[in-house]
Amino acid sequence: xxxxxxxxxxxxxxxxxxxxxxxxxxxxxxxxxxxxxxxxxxxxxxxxxxxxxxxxxxxxxxxxxxxxxxxxxxxxxxxxxxxxxxxxxxxxxxxxxxxxxxxxxxxxxxxxxxxxxxxxxxxxxxxxxxxxxxxxxxxxxxxxxxxxxxxxxxxxxxxxxxxxxxxxxxxxxxxxxxxxxxxxxxxxxxxxxxxxxxxxxxxxxxxxxxxxxxxxxxxxxxxxxxxxxxxxxx
Amino acid sequence: xxxxxxxxxxxxxxxxxxxxxxxxxxxxxxxxxxxxxxxxxxxxxxxxxxxxxxxxxxxxxxxxxxxxxxxxxxxxxxxxxxxxxxxxxxxxxxxxxxxxxxxxxxxxxxxxxxxxxxxxxxxxxxxxxxxxxxxxxxxxxxxxxxxxxxxxxxxxxxxxxxxxxxxxxxxxxxxxxxxxxxxxxxxxxxxxxxxxxxxxxxxxxxxxxxxxxxxxxxxxxxxxxxxxxxxxxx
Numbered sequence: 001x002x003x004x005x006x007x008x009x010x011x012x013x014x015x016x017x018x019x020x021x022x023x024x025x026x027x028x029x030x031x032x033x034x035x036x037x038x039x040x041x042x043x044x045x046x047x048x049x050x051x052x053x054x055x056x057x058x059x060x061x062x063x064x065x066x067x068x069x070x071x072x073x074x075x076x077x078x079x080x081x082x083x084x085x086x087x088x089x090x091x092x093x094x095x096x097x098x099x100x101x102x103x104x105x106x107x108x109x110x111x112x113x114x115x116x117x118x119x120x121x122x123x124x125x126x127x128x129x130x131x132x133x134x135x136x137x138x139x140x141x142x143x144x145x146x147x148x149x150x151x152x153x154x155x156x157x158x159x160x161x162x163x164x165x166x167x168x169x170x171x172x173x174x175x176x177x178x179x180x181x182x183x184x185x186x187x188x189x190x191x192x193x194x195x196x197x198x199x200x201x202x203x204x205x206x207x208x209x210x211x212x213x214x215x216x217x218x219x220x221x222x223x224x225x226x227x228x229x230x231x232x233x234x
Numbered sequence: 235x236x237x238x239x240x241x242x243x244x245x246x247x248x249x250x251x252x253x254x255x256x257x258x259x260x261x262x263x264x265x266x267x268x269x270x271x272x273x274x275x276x277x278x279x280x281x282x283x284x285x286x287x288x289x290x291x292x293x294x295x296x297x298x299x300x301x302x303x304x305x306x307x308x309x310x311x312x313x314x315x316x317x318x319x320x321x322x323x324x325x326x327x328x329x330x331x332x333x334x335x336x337x338x339x340x341x342x343x344x345x346x347x348x349x350x351x352x353x354x355x356x357x358x359x360x361x362x363x364x365x366x367x368x369x370x371x372x373x374x375x376x377x378x379x380x381x382x383x384x385x386x387x388x389x390x391x392x393x394x395x396x397x398x399x400x401x402x403x404x405x406x407x408x409x410x411x412x413x414x415x416x417x418x419x420x421x422x423x424x425x426x427x428x429x430x431x432x433x434x435x436x437x438x439x440x441x442x443x444x445x446x447x448x449x450x451x452x453x454x455x456x457x458x459x460x461x462x463x464x465x466x467x468x
Contacts, residue, residue, distance in 0.1 A: 063447070092454050133448045171468050212464055213297070214367045220326050220457060227461035230446055231405060 002028055003037040003044065003131045005138060012058040014038045014047060021053050037062050042136040063136065068233045070182045071226065072097040074150055076189035076218060077106045086219050087122050091129035091139050093226035098122070099142040101150065105191040115144055147197050152205040155182030159206040160221055162192045167210040174228055185225055187218055236262055237271040237278065237365045239372060246292040248272045248281060255287050271296050276370040297370065302467045304416045305460065306331040308384055310423035310452060311340045320453050321356050325363035325373050327460035332356070333376040335384065339425045349378055381431050386439040389416030393440040394455055396426045401444040408462055419459055421452055 002024070006014040016024065016038070024030050032051040037044050044063040047056030073095045075086055087098060102109070110118055119141050126139045156174065161167050174183075186193075186201055193201070202208055211224060238258070240248040250258065250272070258264050266285040271278050278297040281290030307329045309320055321332060336343070344352055353375050360373045390408065395401050420427075420435055427435070436442055445458060 065447070089454055092448060092450055093458070094448065133450060135448060169468065171465060213299070214326060214328065214369060216326055216367060220323055223454060223457040224327070224461040224464075227458040228465045230458075231462045231465065 001035055001037055002030075003039060003134055005127065005131070006038045006040045006056070009040045013050070013055045014040050014045065014058065016054055016056060024049070025053055035059075037134070039136055042066055044134065044136060063134070066136070067094060067096070069094070069180070069229055070097070071095045071229065072099070072153065072182070072184040073222065074099050074101050074145075074184065074186040075222070076101060076103050076187060077108050077110055077144065078189065078218065079108050082219055083122065084125050086222055087125045087139075087141070088129040089219065090222050090226065091126045091135065092133040093223055094135070094230055095139055095222070095226060096137065097140045097142065098126070099150075100144045101186075102144060102146055103189045104147075104194045104197060106189045107191075110144060119143065147200055150186060150201055150204060150206075151184075153182050153184050155180045155184070157204075157206040158183065158185045158209045158225070159193075159198065159201050160185065160187050160225065161198065161208045161210060162188070162215070163198070163208060163210070167208045170209050170211050170225070170228060173207050173209045174232060183229060185222075187221055190218060235269055235271055236264075237273060237368050239361065239365070240272045240274045240290070243274045247284070247289045248274050248279065248292065250288055250290060258283070259287055269293075271368070273370055276300055278368065278370060297368070300370070301328060301330070303328070303414070303463055304331070305329045305463065306333070306387065306416070306418040307456065308333050308335050308379075308418065308420040309456070310335060310337050310421060311342050311344055311378065312423065312452065313342050316453055317356065318359050320456055321359045321373075321375070322363045323453065324456050324460065325360045325369065326367040327457055328369070328464060329373055329456075329460065330371065331374045331376065332360070333384075334378045335420075336378060336380055337423045338381075338428045338431060340423045341425075344378060353377065381434055384420060384435055384438060384440075385418075387416050387418050389414045389418070391438075391440040392417065392419045392443045392459070393427075393432065393435050394419065394421050394459065395432060395442045395444060396422070396449070397432070397442060397444070401442045404443050404445050404459070404462060407441050407443045408466060417463060419456075421455055424452060 004020045008015040032049050034049045036047050036049050036056050038047045038056045045058045046060045046062045047058055077100050122141045130138045238254045242249040266283050268283045270281050270283050270290050272281045272290045279292045280294045280296045281292055311334050356375045364372045
């Protein structure tokens with residue numbers, strides 16, 4: 001069953017967004033009376049589609065467990081195909097916030113005048129991936145930032161490193177005891193983060209972390225780390 | 235540094251395969267005397283490229299740890315783009331053997347006369363992903379099989395299920411104590427495995443396993459499960 005997000009609820013009716021009405025009518029070819037899942041304020045409801053296609057009438061609660069860990073991912077700017085992929089997969093795996101970072105070795109750049117359009121696009125991808133994977137929130141996509149602007153949070157702060165020296169194994173950084181409400185993770189570009197960037201991020205309080213002996217691509221790393229967090233969260 | 239697989243070793247020289255010579259010369263534009271990693275019988279060597287481009291001279295051992303767990307993945311037949319993706323990512327994450335399965339709900343079919351060509355293609359993808367991620371083996375790609383032909387092995391046998399009833403959480407199926415030398419995992423097609431197929435696989439001795447509340451796509455599931463296995467393996 002398809003899931004949609006709603007911004008407003010009146011009694012037992014949830015309003016369906018304009019752009020979703022088109023999807024419901026013309027892509028899913030649903031009819032009034034059909035079952036539909038609508039999420040409002042982090043609760044997913046089993047609903048019945050109304051005749052006007054603009055509302056769903058609540059029948060019961062489908063899911064309302066909130067997510068245990070807020071995962072904030074700093075991701076490198078990559079070609080659009082990989083970027084979409086990372087946002088889609090990261091969303092499926094439980095990332096709550098993405099901040100694109102202009103690393104020194106990012107081969108791909110986005111000019112200031114194209115930034116808003118890109119963020120709009122990535123937000124749409126995050127929304128669709130949330131609907132498809134039945135998450136209760138749509139991840140936030142931040143503006144593009146620099147390494148200087150990376151922030152440390154109260155919680156676990158991980159810097160994924162290709163370095164072999166002075167790194168901790170992911171197993172020693174993430175385990176049931178250290179797992180907490182908030183985790184930020186810095187994922188580097190292909191070719192890695194430069195030494196001076198690594199130092200800058202480490203100095204903020206991030207732990208340089210190794211993901212094992214195999215060399216993984218950025219898009220694989222993000223699913224890898226989130227899988228471990230979800231596993232530990234049970 | 236680029237990695238290649240070699241089939242023969244004479245004293246301290248490793249022979250480079252025909253197709254790799256082309257890659258070394260024309261894609262990587264390497265010159266004699268350049269450093270190169272060559273793998274022979276599960277040992278990766280730091281080598282120096284010879285003048286004839288046909289050999290590398292061993293300087294030292296780069297890596298020789300064997301992989302702890304043999305992961306065999308039964309994967310659904312999907313459109314080529316997804317198939318390549320699953321083989322690439324699965325290889326990066328440590329899968330040792332892929333067996334494509336014709337599930338009832340596989341929308342995509344491969345005719346008998348095209349099977350060999352497909353397997354050749356998938357083997358090439360596995361080889362390239364092994365080189366890129368610096369693995370010491372190239373995963374084997376089996377012929378396309380039916381659900382009936384799925385085999386139980388001595389070890390952990392997992393059936394990834396979308397079912398909500400009668401399933402065990404992945405955390406209870408995979409943990410450090412149950413982790414063993416061999417794991418087989420059955421990944422279903424989009425839309426899931428049919429009830430009768432699930433029963434058939436369960437009857438062989440597979441444990442129906444849930445991966446959590448989010449609905450993941452097949453290509454995400456495979457990275458997800460392998461991440462947990464690698465995490466537990468340390």
